[in-house]
Amino acid sequence: MTVLACLGALSGCGGGGGGGDEATPTTPPVVPTPDPPTTLTGNIWHSFSDLGNPAGTFVMNPNTGVSTAVQSEKWGVPSPDGSRFISNDYTSQGSSGETRLTVRKTDDKSLVVDQVVDGYIARLAPSPLATNQVLAYWGETTAAPRAAVVWDFSAQKVLFATPLSKTPDAVAWMPDGTLLRVQPSGGVSKVTPGGSEQQVATVSWPESRLPQAVYVSPDGSKALVQLAALRSTGTVSGVDLWMMDANGANLKRFTNNGLIAEAYWSPDSKFVAFTKDTGVTCTDATCQGSCTVWYAPASATDVVAVDASGDAKKFPAKRPDGSMTDLRCPVMAWTR
Numbered sequence: 434m435t436v437l438a439c440l441g442a443l444s445g446c447g448g449g450g451g452g453g454d455e456a457t458p459t460t461p462p463v464v465p466t467p468d469p470p471t472t473l474t475g476n477i478w479h480s481f482s483d484l485g486n487p488a489g490t491f492v493m494n495p496n497t498g499v500s501t502a503v504q505s506e507k508w509g510v511p512s513p514d515g516s517r518f519i520s521n522d523y524t525s526q527g528s529s530g531e532t533r534l535t536v537r538k539t540d541d542k543s544l545v546v547d548q549v550v551d552g553y554i555a556r557l558a559p560s561p562l563a564t565n566q567v568l569a570y571w572g573e574t575t576a577a578p579r580a581a582v583v584w585d586f587s588a589q590k591v592l593f594a595t596p597l598s599k600t601p602d603a604v605a606w607m608p609d610g611t612l613l614r615v616q617p618s619g620g621v622s623k624v625t626p627g628g629s630e631q632q633v634a635t636v637s638w639p640e641s642r643l644p645q646a647v648y649v650s651p652d653g654s655k656a657l658v659q660l661a662a663l664r665s666t667g668t669v670s671g672v673d674l675w676m677m678d679a680n681g682a683n684l685k686r687f688t689n690n691g692l693i694a695e696a697y698w699s700p701d702s703k704f705v706a707f708t709k710d711t712g713v714t715c716t717d718a719t720c721q722g723s724c725t726v727w728y729a730p731a732s733a734t735d736v737v738a739v740d741a742s743g744d745a746k747k748f749p750a751k752r753p754d755g756s757m758t759d760l761r762c763p764v765m766a767w768t769r
Contacts (some may be wrong), residue, residue: 472496473728475700476515477748478765480508482724486753490518490765498749498757503539508765512559513606513651513700515539515768519546519557519567523575530574534567536586546586553577554584562610566592566626570601583612583626592626603647603658613679615647615658621681634681645672646695650702651769654679655731657687657696657705672713674705676731689735694724697767704728706748708762709738724762 473495480490489505492515503509509518522533532554536546545564553572560566565587571594572579578597581604585592593612595602603615604624612624621634638644642660649656656679662671671691677684687705694710705728712722727738727745738745748760 473699473704475767475769477697477706477760477767478503478509478511478515478518479750479760480763480765481752482761482763483752483758492768493748493750493760495748495767498751498760500751500753504537504542508763509537510557510559510765511539511768512564513561513766513768517545517559517564519559521554521557523553523555525574528574534584534586548586548589550584558606560610561606561608563626566610568604568606568612572597581614585627593624600643603644605647605649605656607649607679608651608653613647613649613656615644615656617643636677636681636684639675639684639686648696648698648705649679650698650731651700652702655702657698658684659693659696662691669714674707676734686735687729687733688738690737690739694762695764697764698731699728699767700769703731705731705733706764706767707738708764710762726760726762726764 477493477495478490479493487505490503490509491500492503493500507520509520511518516539517536518539519534519536524531530553531549531551533549537544553575554569556570558568565585567584569582569584570579571582578599579601580597581595581601582591583593600617605613607613614622614624619636619638620632621636622630622632624630638660640662642662644658645661646659647656656677658675660673660675661669664670672693673689673691674687674693674696675684676687690709692709692711692713694708694713696705696707698705706726708724708726710722710724715722727747729736729745733744736744750758750760752758
């Protein structure tokens with residue numbers, strides 16, 4: 434009998450040992466072990482945008498979507514550890530204005546700082562180390578050119594400022610309390626507020642894009658640069674995120690949807706959340722935009738972030754009435 438015949442006949446071949454009626458042992462199928470569900474660290478600070486929900490600032494568990502109210506008056510921007518939050522209130526006075534800045538402790542809401550500063554201040558970012566410093570963008574009015582500034586609450590003075598511009602430099606805190614500055618020219622530098630500035634790289638931005646913002650990972654190793662493409666008229670035609678090392682090396686495209694408004698690192702530097710807002714390319718003052726919040730691994734590339742693409746996920750959000758939905762804008766921070 435040939436070898437193939439022996440394989441086809443389940444008895445009678447091979448060496449002596451068994452009778453023809455003995456069953457052939459079978460191996461149970463291997464069932465693949467599913468990947469464990471992703472557990473996200475930290476807390477997301479947000480506000481409810483849909484009608485029928487209370488206004489104010491909420492802190493949400495990114496895994497369960499359960500939110501706890503922080504304050505009801507304004508949207509507060511927290512420090513990276515979530516222990517304090519800052520709010521701004523701008524009052525226009527004809528051709529000028531002033532901004533009231535308040536800092537409160539998160540646990541007991543006690544007032545820590547209450548100061549009024551001339552001009553318009555927005556895009557607040559408390560220092561990761563110095564509780565008396567905040568990074569913000571300042572202009573004489575809401576429509577005036579702006580500069581990135583570091584304001585010292587204790588000394589009540591500016592420690593650092595970029596030139597006023599309609600396209601100001603992008604600046605973000607590093608975890609050690611210094612700043613990463615990214616310029617339209619491609620210059621990347623590290624700044625000590627009130628001290629020196631050191632150039633670390635010159636980067637060629639793809640497609641002649643301009644940086645709108647930069648976001649440094651909590652571990653200080655990576656930086657996301659938010660780059661805008663412009664039409665010939667100067668209006669924005671699309672905005673996406675590029676990932677690079679904090680020293681300006683290894684620039685790679687992170688998103689590819691043209692609708693990025695903001696981004697937020699997870700506290701463990703493993704994920705990036707971002708908002709997709711159709712309003713970023715809207716040129717009609719009456720147009721209605723939609724804004725959604727997604728997250729993806731920091732190692733991802735060319736993220737489209739639509740349900741069919743499967744390259745990004747949405748956060749669950751539990752409304753105060755108990756019903757579930759997806760988290761929507763606005764988001765203020767992702768803290769420890």
